[in-house]
Amino acid sequence: MSTKSEITAMAQAIIEAHDGQAYYNFEQASKIVGCGRNTLAHHLHNAGILVKKVGPSKRVSAYDLASCMYSGRIAPIDNISRSA
Numbered sequence: 245m246s247t248k249s250e251i252t253a254m255a256q257a258i259i260e261a262h263d264g265q266a267y268y269n270f271e272q273a274s275k276i277v278g279c280g281r282n283t284l285a286h287h288l289h290n291a292g293i294l295v296k297k298v299g300p301s302k303r304v305s306a307y308d309l310a311s312c313m314y315s316g317r318i319a320p321i322d323n324i325s326r327s328a
Contacts, residue, residue: 247314254310267296267303276309291315 258276259266268276274284288295288304291312295302 251307251310251314254314255305255307258306258309262306266306267298268306268309269301269303273304273309277313287312 262268262272262276270281270284274281277284277287279287288308293304293308293312295304295308297303
């Protein structure tokens with residue numbers, strides 16, 4: 245499965261889990277990602293993801309959340325860094 249299709253599948257799963265909602269405020273988005281609001285803002289900034297401002301609230305799309313969660317993933321076992 246390619247990176248883009250995995251991100252799309254994750255975004256679709258997020259949308260389906262939240263009754264078709266595609267944009268989330270920072271409070272909702274931080275619960276989806278599993279981190280605090282300030283940490284989420286830092287991760288989004290580092291990933292180059294822009295947010296949409298709606299009134300006083302900043303909104304993040306499900307696709308951008310999935311992209312942020314997908315980026316930076318590594319293998320759970322790192323055999324290279326072990327010294328023999």
